[in-house]
Amino acid sequence: MRTNDVILQTTTKVVFFIIFLFAIHIFFAGHYTPGGGFVGGLLTTGALVLLLLAFDLKTVQKALPFNFVIVIGIGLLLALGTAAGSIFFNVPFFTHAFDDFTLPLFGETALHTAMLFDAGVYLVVVGSAMTIIQSIGGDA
Amino acid sequence: MELLMAILIGILFTAAVYLILSRSLLKVILGTGLLSHGAHLLILTMGGLGGSSPPVLDKGASNFADPLPQALILTAIVISFGVTAFMLVLAYRTYGEHKTDNMNLMRGNDEHD
Amino acid sequence: MSVIVNILIVITIAVGVLFTAVTTIGILRFPDVYTRAHAASKSATLGVMSILLGVFIHFWYNEGHFSIQLLLGIVFLFITSPIGGHLMSRAAYMAGVKPTELTVGDDLAEVVQKAKRENSKLKPEDQ
Amino acid sequence: MTIFIWICMIIVGLSMAGLMYRVFKGPSVPDRLIALDGIGVMLISAIALLSILFDTRFYIDVILLIAIISFIGTVSFSKFIERGEIIERERNR
Amino acid sequence: MEFVLLIFLPIVAALFIPLLFKRMKRIHTGWFVLAVPLILFLYYATYISSTMEGGHAVSELRWIPSMGISFVSYIDGLSLLFSLLITGIGSLVVLYSIFYLDKNKEKLGNFYVYLLLFMSAMLGVVQSDNVISLYLFWELTSISSFLLIGYWYTRDRSRFGALKSMMITVFGGLMMLGGFVLLGIMGDTYSIRELIAAAPNFVGHDYFTLALVLLLLGAFTKSAQFPFYIWLPDAMEAPTPVSAYLHSATMVKAGLYLVARFTPIFAFSEVWVWLVTGIGLLTLFWGSFFAVKQTDLKAILAFSTVSQLGLIMSLLGAGAITFHSDDAVFKFAMFAAIFHLINHATFKGSLFMIAGIVDHETGTRDIRKLGGLMSIMPVSFTVAFIGSMSMAGLPPFNGFLSKEMFLQSMLAIRQFELFQFDTWSILFPVIAWIASVFTFVYSFYFVFRTFAGKRKEGQLPQEPHEAPAGMLISPVILGILVVGIFFIPNLVAKWLIKPAVAAIQPNLYQQPADVDIHVAAWHGFDSVELWLTVGVILIGALLYASLTKWQKFYGLQPANFSLNALYDGMMNFSEKGMNRISRFYMTGLIRTYMIYIFSFISVAVLVILFVQDAFVVDMDSFAHIGVYSIINAVVLILAVCFVLLSKTRLAAIISLGAVGYSVALFFVIFKAPDLALTQLVIETVSVALFLLAFKYLPALKDHGESVKTKMTNGIVALGVGITVTLVALSAHSQKLIPSIAQFYKDTVKTEAGGGNIVNVILVDYRGFDTLFEIAVLSIAGIGVLGMIKLRLARKENSDENK
Amino acid sequence: MINLLLFPIIIPFLFAIVLLFFKERIMLQRGLAVVGLLAALAASLFLVHTVKQDGVQTITLGSWPAPFGITMVSDMFSALLVTTTIVITLLVVIYSFTSIGEAREHYFYYSAILFMITGVNGAFTTGDIFNMFVFFEVLLIASYVLIVLGGEKRQLRESIKYILINVVSSALFVITVAYLYSVVGTLNMADISVKITQVGQPGIITVIAVLMLIVFGIKGSIFPLYFWLPGSYAAPPIPVLALFGALLTKVGVYAIMRTYTLFFVHHTDFTHGLLMILAILTIIAGCIGALAYFDLKQIVIYNIVIAVGVILFGAAQMNESGLSGAVFYLIHDMLIKGALFFLIGIIIYVTGTSDLRKMGGLMKTHASLGWFYLIAAFGLAGIPPLSGFIGKLLIVEGAFQADHIWGSIIILASSLVVLLSVIRIFIYAFWGEPQALPATASQPYKKMMVPTVLLIVLSVLYGIGTEWLVPYMTDASNVLLQPSIYIDAVLKE
Structure with a gap:
C-alpha cells in the first residue's frame, strides 16, 4: 500500500546532514579523541541507511550515484598507498610521517599521514557496508 | 570484577554454543553473534580491568586502561561484523535455494554414495 | 557565580530526571501502545534534553569545554524523538495492534481499509 | 554535587529497569519497541551523568551517537513492523 | 665410463619405444628392444673375469649427497650373477615375446616400455649399494610389475591381480624402507658395504631385531613367501613372457637377493636364522602342496615358483648358520642356494614359455582340457619334459644337483646346536623331504597331464599345432642350459656361484677361490641324500599314480578360510567396511561435527588445565566490582536469556541488540570509549542488516528438537562455557609478565603524534592489522554482492524450463 | 630493500584491489x-634468494621497535611456503581460465x-x-567468497557449515590470543617465545598450547576437528x-608448526x-x-587429512630429521595436491561424473x-x-631417532593406504x-592440461632435484629447530 512518508523524509534530509557532519567530525577527531575511520565510516553508513529507509533504493542511487565497489577499491588503494609510500623512502612499510604546519587559514595544524590512511579506512567501511546493504535491499 | 566478567563470558559462550548447535539457521547465526561478543569481552577482561581512565591523552589522566586489547577488539569487532553480514546473506540465500532453514535437512546426502 | 551555575545545573538535571521517572511510570501504567508511545516520546525527550543541558553547562562552566556535540545532541533529539514516536505508533497501528477499549473513535480505520483494498487490487498487475 | 548525581543515576537506573520490564513483558512488539526507545533515551541520560561522575569528556560523543543510532534503530524497526521490509527497491510501486 | 648409467639405459631406451612403435609399424617393436638386454648382457659378462678373482667395481651417480643418498652401482659376484640373469633371461624373453605378442593387435609400445622399465629397476635393485636407491628401484619393480600384470586392463582378473601384487609388494617395500632407515640410524650410513663393515656393532642395538623383521617383510613379500605368496598366482594374468621373466626368473628373486645381500649384517641374529629358514621351508611345503591342487597351467607353475623360492630362502637361512658355527657341514647351504637360484631360472623360465606356447596354440591353459599334445608339439614337449624333470630333481638335469645339495644342507641343520635348534631341527629335513615329494608330483602332473594321455577332442578353443620356430628358440636355449649345467656344474660354479657365495659370506671366504665346494652328481651309496632322492621318486611316483583319487580332497578346504579369502576380506573391508565405519560418524550434519569439536575442546582443555595444575584463581589480582557493572551484567544475562528463549525472530533480534548494547556499556564502564562507539554503531547496522534480511528468511522455529537433543546441546554448551571461564580466570590470575602497553603510553604523543592511543595503535603501531581488517570488510562486501547477484543454479533451472 | 618480504603479500593485495575496478572486463x-x-x-x-644469502629477514612495520609494532618475519620456512603458494595460485588461475566459467569471473x-593468497602469504610471513589472526580472517573470508x-x-549448504566451523575457530583463536596476552603481555611471536622461556612454561601456557593446537587444528583439519572438511571441500x-586443498589446511599446519617450535618448546613430552x-x-x-568412498573428490580430500597427519607427526618429533622432513613433505603436499585436484578436475570434466563406478577405460x-x-x-x-x-x-x-617406532610404522603403512x-x-x-x-570439446581439455602438467613436472623436479633444495630446507628446519635464530633476527637490538 502507499504510505505517506513525508514527515520522515523531510526530517531525514536535515538529520542526514547532522549525522554526516558528526561522522566527519568523529573521523577527524579520531587521532586525539575517541573516534576514527571506522566509527566515522559506519556512522556515515548509518546516515545513508537512514536515507534508504526514508526514501528508496532507486532514489538514493540517483542522488548518490556511486558504485560502492569502486569506493571500496579507492579506499583500499588509499590505505595501501599511504602505507606503501614509505617504500619509496626505503623505510619500513607503514612508517607514518607527521609534522606541524602553519597553514594560512587554520594556523598551527598537525598533518599526519595516518589521517590519509584513516580516510582509506573510512571509505572502505562506507563502501563495504553500503555494498552489502544495497545488495540485500536490491535483491529480488 | 574479573571473576564476574569471566562468569559472564562463560554464560555468553554457553548460550552461543547452545544456539550454534540448534537446528534453526537463524538461531545459529544469533549464536555466532553472541560468540563474538563473548570473545570481545574476554579480550577486554584479559587485558585487565583496573584502568581508571580511557587510553586517551588528557590532562591529569595517568592510570590508563590497557589500550592494546582495545585495539585488538576493535579489529575483531569489524571483522566479525563483516563475517556476520556475509553469513546472514548466505543464510537467506540458502533458505531461498533449499526452502528450509532446518540444519538437519541440510546434511550432505551425496557424500556417501 | 559558580554557586548559581551549580544550582542551575542541579535544577536542570533534577527536572530531567523527574521527567525520566514520569516516562517510566507512564510506560508501565498506561493501558495500550498508543498511550505509552505518547508518554515515551514526549516526557522522555524533555527529560533527556534537560539532563543534557545540565551536563552541557557543567562541562562548559566547570570544565571549560564548550561541547558542540552536546548541543548537537540536544537538537538532534529534539528533531528525531517525535518522528520516532510517530513512526512507532503508525507501525503499531498498521501492524494491527488493538488500542485499548477506552478509545473513543478510530478515524484512520476507514482510510486504511480503503488503501488496503486498493493495494490488493493493484497487486496482481504488479507481479 | 556528586551525591546528587549519584541519586540521579539511581533514579535513571530504576527507570531503565522499569522500561526493561516493559520490554520483556510486551505484550506487543511495538510495546517493546517503544520501551526500547525509551531505554535508549535514558541511556543517553545515564551516560551524560556518568561523564560528569567519571570527569571525562570522551563519552560525550557516545551521547550523540546513541541518539543517532537509536533514531535509526527506531525507524528501521517501525518500518519493519509496518511493512516487513525496511529498504524498498522502488517506492510507490 | 660410469657404468652406473647403464642401469638407466633401458629407461632411456624406453623413451623411444612409443615413437618406434608408431613410426615403424612394419617391424615388430621387440626387435629394437632386444638389443638393449643383449648389449647389457654382453657388457656385464665382461666382468666375470674380474669377479672370479674376487674383484668388484663401483660406480657412483650422485643424487642427494647431502643426505648420503646416491645411485651407487656395486658389482661383485652376487650382483653380477643377478645382472646376468636379468639381462640374459631378459633377452630370451624379449625374443620370445616377439613371436608371442602380435604386433597388430597388441599395444606393444606400452608393453615394451613397461618391460624396459622393469629391466632398469631390477638392475638397479641388484646393483645398488645405497639402500635408498635400492628401495627406489625396488618400488619401481613393483610398479612395472603392476603395469605389466594389468597390461590387458579391460580384464577384471588382470586389474585384480595387478592391484593385489602391487599392494602386497609395496607393503613389503615400505616395511623394508623402515628397516633401511633403522639400519641407516644404527650405522650412520646408507651404503650397504659400510653397513656390513659396521654390522658387528649392531648386535644388541635396540633396533636390530626390528630392522631385521622389517627388512624380511620386504624380502618375503617380494619373493612370495608364506603368507604373502598369494599375489603370485594372481599375477599370472600378465602376458606369459612377463610371467616367465618377472614372476619366475627375476623379480621374485629380488627378495632372495635382498636376504643374501644382507646376510652378513643380520646373520648374527638368531631370529634371522629361524625366520628365513623356517618361513622358507614352510613356503616350500605350502607351495608344493597346493601346486597339485591347481588346474591352470600357469597357476601350477606359479605355486611351484612359490615353493622353489621357499626352497632357496630356506637355504639362505641355513647358510646364515655359518656365521655361528665353523662346522664345514653348514657351508653347502649358501652354495646350494645360489646354484638352485640359477637352475630355477633356467628350468622355470623354459616351463613358463612352454605354458605360454600351449596357451597360444591351443587357446586354453586349463589342464583338464589338455592332454596328448606330445605328438602334435614334440619340441615343446621335449623342453617341458627337461624342465619338469629338472624341477622334480631328477638326473641328468641341473635341478638334481641343487636338490641334492639342498637335502644335504637340511640334514646338516640337525647338527646345529645353538638357538634351540637341537630340539626342532629334525623337522627341517622331514619337511624338506615331504615337500620334495610334492614337487615331484606336480612336476609330473604339469608335464604329463598336458602332453601325455589322450587328446580331449572338442575341448580346445582352437586346433593345436606346434609353435612357430621363433617362439621355440628361447625355451630351447633354456632347455639346453638345463642339461648343460648338469654336466659342467663346477665351471658354472667357478664363474658365477663362487664369486656370489664369497660375497655373501665374507666371514668364511676372502676370495671366490676359497670356496672349497665341488659339485658332484654322485656322492656314493652311503650318502643320505641319495636315499632320500630315491624315496622321493618312489613315493612321488606312487602319489602321482593315485593323483585322481586324492586330488579331490583339496576341495575340502573351505573357500572362505584361506589367505586369499583374508586378502579379499581386507580389500572388501577397505571399501565397504571403511564406508560403514565412516558413515557411523560422518553424519553430514554440522551439529554432530560441532559436538565433536566442542566436546573435544572442553574435555581436552579442562583435563589439561587440572592435570597441569594450571588452575589458579588469585582474587587479589582482580579489580574491584563496580555497581554499574553488576547492573549491566544482570541486564546482559537477561538479554542473553531472551535471545535463547525468544519465540519470534523480532524478539530475538531485539534481544541480540540488547546484548550488543550492554556489551557496549561494558566498554564504557571499562574505559574504552572507542570500542563503545564502534560497538554501538556496528550493533545498529547489524540489526538493520538483520531486519533487511528477514524479508527473505522464515519465522523462527525449533524444528521439533527433542528434549534429549536440547539436553545434549546444553551439556556441551555448558562444558564450553565452563572451560572458557576457568581458563580465563587462570590466565588472568597468572599474569606472569607485565604487558607491553606502557610503551604506547610513553610514545604516543612524542613519536606517533597522536592523543587517542587506541586509534593511534590502529592506524600506526598496528596499522597493518587495520589495513587487512578493512580488506576483510571489502571482501565480505564483494562476496555478498556476488552471492546475491550470481545464481548459477537458478539459471540452470530456468534453462530447463525453456 | 627492507620491505622486500612484504612484496609477496602486498603485490597480490594491490592487484586484488585493482581488479575491483574492472568487474566486467574478463580478459583484463x-x-x-x-x-x-x-x-x-x-x-x-628474490626473497628466497635474499633469505638464503643474508639469513632471516625481518621488518617491523611503521619503524617501531620490535615487540611494539607488527613484525613481519621471513625465514626460509615461510619464504618457501610463500613461493609455493604463489606458484600454485598462478597455475590455479591459469587452470581457471577454462574451467571456472565467465559468470564467476564477473563476480570478483x-x-x-x-585476496586469499594475500591472507595465506601474510599468515606465513x-x-x-x-x-596472524587478521591474516587468517582475510584468507578465510576470501575462501568463504x-x-x-x-x-x-x-x-x-556446505558453505554454511564451512563458515560456521571457521567462525567458531576464529572466536577460539581470538580468545586464545587473549589468554596468551594475559599471561605474557605481548603479541610479538619472538617476544612471546622469549617471555615463555623466562617464566619456564608453567601449566597455563601448556593449556594455551593445547588451545592453539585446537584452533589451528580446526583449520589444519587434525583428528577430532577435521570432520567438516570432506563435505565442505567437495562443494x-x-x-x-x-586452491583450498593445496593451501588452506597448510596454513593451519604451518601455524601449528610455528607455534610448537617457537613457543611451546619446554614441555615437549606433553605438548608434542x-x-x-x-x-x-x-x-x-x-x-x-x-x-x-568412490567419489573422486572425497578420496583426494581425505588424502589431505592424511598428509596433515604425516606432516604434523614429523613436526612433533622436534629433531632435525623430523622437522626437515615435515618441511619437505609440506611443500611436496602443496604441489601434489594441487596437481591431483587438477587431474581429477579434468577427469570429471571428461567423464561428467565424479563417481568412480561410472567410469572406465579412459586409458584408451x-x-x-x-x-x-x-x-x-x-x-x-x-x-x-x-x-x-x-x-616421508x-x-x-626422525621418528625412529626419537624412538617412536610404531608411529613411524604407521606412517609407512599409511603410504600404502594412500597408494591404494x-x-x-x-x-x-x-x-x-x-x-x-559425454561429448566434450578437446580444446578446454588441452588448456586444462597445461597447468596440470606444469605442476606435475614441478613436483617431479622437486623430487629429483632434492639436492638443490637441501640447503634451503636445512635453513628452514634450522629455524624451526633453533628458535634463537628467529628470535635474534626479530629482537636484534
Whole structure:
C-alpha cells in the first residue's frame, strides 16, 4: 500500500546532514579523541541507511550515484598507498610521517599521514557496508 | 570484577554454543553473534580491568586502561561484523535455494554414495 | 557565580530526571501502545534534553569545554524523538495492534481499509 | 554535587529497569519497541551523568551517537513492523 | 665410463619405444628392444673375469649427497650373477615375446616400455649399494610389475591381480624402507658395504631385531613367501613372457637377493636364522602342496615358483648358520642356494614359455582340457619334459644337483646346536623331504597331464599345432642350459656361484677361490641324500599314480578360510567396511561435527588445565566490582536469556541488540570509549542488516528438537562455557609478565603524534592489522554482492524450463 | 630493500584491489591476475634468494621497535611456503581460465583468489600472533567468497557449515590470543617465545598450547576437528578446491608448526606427545575416509587429512630429521595436491561424473592424462624419486631417532593406504571397459592440461632435484629447530 512518508523524509534530509557532519567530525577527531575511520565510516553508513529507509533504493542511487565497489577499491588503494609510500623512502612499510604546519587559514595544524590512511579506512567501511546493504535491499 | 566478567563470558559462550548447535539457521547465526561478543569481552577482561581512565591523552589522566586489547577488539569487532553480514546473506540465500532453514535437512546426502 | 551555575545545573538535571521517572511510570501504567508511545516520546525527550543541558553547562562552566556535540545532541533529539514516536505508533497501528477499549473513535480505520483494498487490487498487475 | 548525581543515576537506573520490564513483558512488539526507545533515551541520560561522575569528556560523543543510532534503530524497526521490509527497491510501486 | 648409467639405459631406451612403435609399424617393436638386454648382457659378462678373482667395481651417480643418498652401482659376484640373469633371461624373453605378442593387435609400445622399465629397476635393485636407491628401484619393480600384470586392463582378473601384487609388494617395500632407515640410524650410513663393515656393532642395538623383521617383510613379500605368496598366482594374468621373466626368473628373486645381500649384517641374529629358514621351508611345503591342487597351467607353475623360492630362502637361512658355527657341514647351504637360484631360472623360465606356447596354440591353459599334445608339439614337449624333470630333481638335469645339495644342507641343520635348534631341527629335513615329494608330483602332473594321455577332442578353443620356430628358440636355449649345467656344474660354479657365495659370506671366504665346494652328481651309496632322492621318486611316483583319487580332497578346504579369502576380506573391508565405519560418524550434519569439536575442546582443555595444575584463581589480582557493572551484567544475562528463549525472530533480534548494547556499556564502564562507539554503531547496522534480511528468511522455529537433543546441546554448551571461564580466570590470575602497553603510553604523543592511543595503535603501531581488517570488510562486501547477484543454479533451472 | 618480504603479500593485495575496478572486463582481469602473480612470484623468489644469502629477514612495520609494532618475519620456512603458494595460485588461475566459467569471473573470482593468497602469504610471513589472526580472517573470508561463489545448492549448504566451523575457530583463536596476552603481555611471536622461556612454561601456557593446537587444528583439519572438511571441500568448483586443498589446511599446519617450535618448546613430552598422538589418529581417520568412498573428490580430500597427519607427526618429533622432513613433505603436499585436484578436475570434466563406478577405460581415449595421473599418484604415495619420498623418509627417520617406532610404522603403512586409494582411482577410471563419455570439446581439455602438467613436472623436479633444495630446507628446519635464530633476527637490538 502507499504510505505517506513525508514527515520522515523531510526530517531525514536535515538529520542526514547532522549525522554526516558528526561522522566527519568523529573521523577527524579520531587521532586525539575517541573516534576514527571506522566509527566515522559506519556512522556515515548509518546516515545513508537512514536515507534508504526514508526514501528508496532507486532514489538514493540517483542522488548518490556511486558504485560502492569502486569506493571500496579507492579506499583500499588509499590505505595501501599511504602505507606503501614509505617504500619509496626505503623505510619500513607503514612508517607514518607527521609534522606541524602553519597553514594560512587554520594556523598551527598537525598533518599526519595516518589521517590519509584513516580516510582509506573510512571509505572502505562506507563502501563495504553500503555494498552489502544495497545488495540485500536490491535483491529480488 | 574479573571473576564476574569471566562468569559472564562463560554464560555468553554457553548460550552461543547452545544456539550454534540448534537446528534453526537463524538461531545459529544469533549464536555466532553472541560468540563474538563473548570473545570481545574476554579480550577486554584479559587485558585487565583496573584502568581508571580511557587510553586517551588528557590532562591529569595517568592510570590508563590497557589500550592494546582495545585495539585488538576493535579489529575483531569489524571483522566479525563483516563475517556476520556475509553469513546472514548466505543464510537467506540458502533458505531461498533449499526452502528450509532446518540444519538437519541440510546434511550432505551425496557424500556417501 | 559558580554557586548559581551549580544550582542551575542541579535544577536542570533534577527536572530531567523527574521527567525520566514520569516516562517510566507512564510506560508501565498506561493501558495500550498508543498511550505509552505518547508518554515515551514526549516526557522522555524533555527529560533527556534537560539532563543534557545540565551536563552541557557543567562541562562548559566547570570544565571549560564548550561541547558542540552536546548541543548537537540536544537538537538532534529534539528533531528525531517525535518522528520516532510517530513512526512507532503508525507501525503499531498498521501492524494491527488493538488500542485499548477506552478509545473513543478510530478515524484512520476507514482510510486504511480503503488503501488496503486498493493495494490488493493493484497487486496482481504488479507481479 | 556528586551525591546528587549519584541519586540521579539511581533514579535513571530504576527507570531503565522499569522500561526493561516493559520490554520483556510486551505484550506487543511495538510495546517493546517503544520501551526500547525509551531505554535508549535514558541511556543517553545515564551516560551524560556518568561523564560528569567519571570527569571525562570522551563519552560525550557516545551521547550523540546513541541518539543517532537509536533514531535509526527506531525507524528501521517501525518500518519493519509496518511493512516487513525496511529498504524498498522502488517506492510507490 | 660410469657404468652406473647403464642401469638407466633401458629407461632411456624406453623413451623411444612409443615413437618406434608408431613410426615403424612394419617391424615388430621387440626387435629394437632386444638389443638393449643383449648389449647389457654382453657388457656385464665382461666382468666375470674380474669377479672370479674376487674383484668388484663401483660406480657412483650422485643424487642427494647431502643426505648420503646416491645411485651407487656395486658389482661383485652376487650382483653380477643377478645382472646376468636379468639381462640374459631378459633377452630370451624379449625374443620370445616377439613371436608371442602380435604386433597388430597388441599395444606393444606400452608393453615394451613397461618391460624396459622393469629391466632398469631390477638392475638397479641388484646393483645398488645405497639402500635408498635400492628401495627406489625396488618400488619401481613393483610398479612395472603392476603395469605389466594389468597390461590387458579391460580384464577384471588382470586389474585384480595387478592391484593385489602391487599392494602386497609395496607393503613389503615400505616395511623394508623402515628397516633401511633403522639400519641407516644404527650405522650412520646408507651404503650397504659400510653397513656390513659396521654390522658387528649392531648386535644388541635396540633396533636390530626390528630392522631385521622389517627388512624380511620386504624380502618375503617380494619373493612370495608364506603368507604373502598369494599375489603370485594372481599375477599370472600378465602376458606369459612377463610371467616367465618377472614372476619366475627375476623379480621374485629380488627378495632372495635382498636376504643374501644382507646376510652378513643380520646373520648374527638368531631370529634371522629361524625366520628365513623356517618361513622358507614352510613356503616350500605350502607351495608344493597346493601346486597339485591347481588346474591352470600357469597357476601350477606359479605355486611351484612359490615353493622353489621357499626352497632357496630356506637355504639362505641355513647358510646364515655359518656365521655361528665353523662346522664345514653348514657351508653347502649358501652354495646350494645360489646354484638352485640359477637352475630355477633356467628350468622355470623354459616351463613358463612352454605354458605360454600351449596357451597360444591351443587357446586354453586349463589342464583338464589338455592332454596328448606330445605328438602334435614334440619340441615343446621335449623342453617341458627337461624342465619338469629338472624341477622334480631328477638326473641328468641341473635341478638334481641343487636338490641334492639342498637335502644335504637340511640334514646338516640337525647338527646345529645353538638357538634351540637341537630340539626342532629334525623337522627341517622331514619337511624338506615331504615337500620334495610334492614337487615331484606336480612336476609330473604339469608335464604329463598336458602332453601325455589322450587328446580331449572338442575341448580346445582352437586346433593345436606346434609353435612357430621363433617362439621355440628361447625355451630351447633354456632347455639346453638345463642339461648343460648338469654336466659342467663346477665351471658354472667357478664363474658365477663362487664369486656370489664369497660375497655373501665374507666371514668364511676372502676370495671366490676359497670356496672349497665341488659339485658332484654322485656322492656314493652311503650318502643320505641319495636315499632320500630315491624315496622321493618312489613315493612321488606312487602319489602321482593315485593323483585322481586324492586330488579331490583339496576341495575340502573351505573357500572362505584361506589367505586369499583374508586378502579379499581386507580389500572388501577397505571399501565397504571403511564406508560403514565412516558413515557411523560422518553424519553430514554440522551439529554432530560441532559436538565433536566442542566436546573435544572442553574435555581436552579442562583435563589439561587440572592435570597441569594450571588452575589458579588469585582474587587479589582482580579489580574491584563496580555497581554499574553488576547492573549491566544482570541486564546482559537477561538479554542473553531472551535471545535463547525468544519465540519470534523480532524478539530475538531485539534481544541480540540488547546484548550488543550492554556489551557496549561494558566498554564504557571499562574505559574504552572507542570500542563503545564502534560497538554501538556496528550493533545498529547489524540489526538493520538483520531486519533487511528477514524479508527473505522464515519465522523462527525449533524444528521439533527433542528434549534429549536440547539436553545434549546444553551439556556441551555448558562444558564450553565452563572451560572458557576457568581458563580465563587462570590466565588472568597468572599474569606472569607485565604487558607491553606502557610503551604506547610513553610514545604516543612524542613519536606517533597522536592523543587517542587506541586509534593511534590502529592506524600506526598496528596499522597493518587495520589495513587487512578493512580488506576483510571489502571482501565480505564483494562476496555478498556476488552471492546475491550470481545464481548459477537458478539459471540452470530456468534453462530447463525453456 | 627492507620491505622486500612484504612484496609477496602486498603485490597480490594491490592487484586484488585493482581488479575491483574492472568487474566486467574478463580478459583484463585474467591478464592482471597473471601479471600480479608473476610479479609476486618474482618477488618471492628474490626473497628466497635474499633469505638464503643474508639469513632471516625481518621488518617491523611503521619503524617501531620490535615487540611494539607488527613484525613481519621471513625465514626460509615461510619464504618457501610463500613461493609455493604463489606458484600454485598462478597455475590455479591459469587452470581457471577454462574451467571456472565467465559468470564467476564477473563476480570478483580472481580478486577473491588474490585476496586469499594475500591472507595465506601474510599468515606465513607474520611474526605477530594477532596479525596472524587478521591474516587468517582475510584468507578465510576470501575462501568463504570462493566457496559460495556461484550459489549452487550444494555450495550454499556446505558453505554454511564451512563458515560456521571457521567462525567458531576464529572466536577460539581470538580468545586464545587473549589468554596468551594475559599471561605474557605481548603479541610479538619472538617476544612471546622469549617471555615463555623466562617464566619456564608453567601449566597455563601448556593449556594455551593445547588451545592453539585446537584452533589451528580446526583449520589444519587434525583428528577430532577435521570432520567438516570432506563435505565442505567437495562443494566448490575444482580450481577453488585445488586452491583450498593445496593451501588452506597448510596454513593451519604451518601455524601449528610455528607455534610448537617457537613457543611451546619446554614441555615437549606433553605438548608434542599430544600432537603426535593426534597426528597419528589423524592419519588413521584420513585413511578410513580415503578408502571409504568412490567419489573422486572425497578420496583426494581425505588424502589431505592424511598428509596433515604425516606432516604434523614429523613436526612433533622436534629433531632435525623430523622437522626437515615435515618441511619437505609440506611443500611436496602443496604441489601434489594441487596437481591431483587438477587431474581429477579434468577427469570429471571428461567423464561428467565424479563417481568412480561410472567410469572406465579412459586409458584408451586419454592416455596422457592417465600417465600424468599415475605419476602424481605415485608422487603422492611417496614412491621415489618423486616428490613425496624424501619428506616421508626424513619423517620416518626422525621418528625412529626419537624412538617412536610404531608411529613411524604407521606412517609407512599409511603410504600404502594412500597408494591404494589413488590407484583405485586409476584402476577404475583409466582401466576397465571404456564407458560412454559425454561429448566434450578437446580444446578446454588441452588448456586444462597445461597447468596440470606444469605442476606435475614441478613436483617431479622437486623430487629429483632434492639436492638443490637441501640447503634451503636445512635453513628452514634450522629455524624451526633453533628458535634463537628467529628470535635474534626479530629482537636484534
